[in-house]
Amino acid sequence: MAQKSDVQIQIVSxxxxxxxxxxxxxxxxxxxxxxxGWNAFVENIAEVGQEQPCIVRPHDKxxxxxxxxxxxxxxxxxxxxxxxxxxxxxxxxxxxxLSEAEAAVLNARENITRQDLTAPDLCFSVGRARDAAKxxxxxxxxxxxxxxxxxxQPWVHRLVTIWDKLDRDTFDHWRKVALVKLPVMTMADIAExxxxxxxxxxxxxxxxxxxxxSKVKEPSKKTAEEKAIVKAIKIAELLxxxxxxxxxxxxxxxxxxxxxxxxxxxxxxxxxxxxxESKARIAEAAKxxxxxxxxxxxxxxxxxxxxxxxxxxxxxxxxxxx
Numbered sequence: 001m002a003q004k005s006d007v008q009i010q011i012v013s014x015x016x017x018x019x020x021x022x023x024x025x026x027x028x029x030x031x032x033x034x035x036x037g038w039n040a041f042v043e044n045i046a047e048v049g050q051e052q053p054c055i056v057r058p059h060d061k062x063x064x065x066x067x068x069x070x071x072x073x074x075x076x077x078x079x080x081x082x083x084x085x086x087x088x089x090x091x092x093x094x095x096x097x098l099s100e101a102e103a104a105v106l107n108a109r110e111n112i113t114r115q116d117l118t119a120p121d122l123c124f125s126v127g128r129a130r131d132a133a134k135x136x137x138x139x140x141x142x143x144x145x146x147x148x149x150x151x152x153q154p155w156v157h158r159l160v161t162i163w164d165k166l167d168r169d170t171f172d173h174w175r176k177v178a179l180v181k182l183p184v185m186t187m188a189d190i191a192e193x194x195x196x197x198x199x200x201x202x203x204x205x206x207x208x209x210x211x212x213x214s215k216v217k218e219p220s221k222k223t224a225e226e227k228a229i230v231k232a233i234k235i236a237e238l239l240x241x242x243x244x245x246x247x248x249x250x251x252x253x254x255x256x257x258x259x260x261x262x263x264x265x266x267x268x269x270x271x272x273x274x275x276x277e278s279k280a281r282i283a284e285a286a287k288x289x290x291x292x293x294x295x296x297x298x299x300x301x302x303x304x305x306x307x308x309x310x311x312x313x314x315x316x317x318x319x320x321x322x
Contacts, residue, residue, distance in 0.1 A: 018065065021072065180210050210238055259281055
């Protein structure tokens with residue numbers, strides 16, 4: 001990461017900051033009157049001021065202007081206050097001398113710290129940051145890239161797989177349209193194992209299966225292990241339905257469920273001691289949920305009925321020729 005040019009907070013006029021919302025890794029924040037959270041956010045800045053500065057970098061083409069890197073909600077809130085009061089407030093910023101690639105990584109890292117960041121937005125942030133490094137460099141190496149982002153290497157590998165191989169229409173629907181967000185593991189499987197012209201069709205079928213998957217009742221007060229079990233069961237049920245519909249290239253029934261839970265970040269909330277005690281139970285819960293979802297699915301029941309009919313017909317033909 002490049003050295004900071006100035007770690008001091010400055011006040012910069014909002015009209016000297018270029019903010020491209022499509023560039024920001026977070027797509028799900030609202031800045032309209034229908035969002036009560038947004039209104040409260042704006043009112044808070046009006047009352048106490050901007051407590052946390054935005055991050056900007058010098059503009060590539062316009063001297064004395066800047067490009068917004070992080071703090072899009074804060075920036076838009078100040079713009080709204082300036083428009084409503086007809087007064088120039090200015091934006092608190094810290095200026096960093098960053099390349100486009102470094103800016104993309106910084107934006108990604110700030111968004112990653114937010115617990116409500118969606119998987120598609122995380123994927124967008126990671127993919128965009130990697131693409132921004134046109135000369136390859138550090139970001140061409142997955143393990144080094146993962147360290148830069150503060151994420152686990154297998155997780156980054158799957159995000160990059162989705163970004164590189166998934167059809168753009170499918171990706172945009174996953175990120176901007178779908179109310180139900182399919183998990184990263186599922187999207188990576190579609191991206192890696194489905195021809196591009198068929199990806200959206202498989203994605204749509206998978207969405208319908210996700211909606212049909214049973215909803216696990218979550219206890220009002222949950223231990224870390226209970227939270228992990230709920231998450232593992234939801235993932236395993238979806239995989240069971242996908243396998244039943246022949247939408248998985250590699251049968252999930254052959255997978256190691258502790259590895260699946262590890263890759264899906266199921267164990268993240270557990271301490272090392274808790275993990276030693278709970279890992280086997282969580283994996284077993286996932287295995288059982290997959291088995292139930294697979295065997296109870298409509299597709300599997302239909303195939304079983306067809307097999308039974310075929311066996312009866314075969315028996316009848318044998319009896320007729322006896």
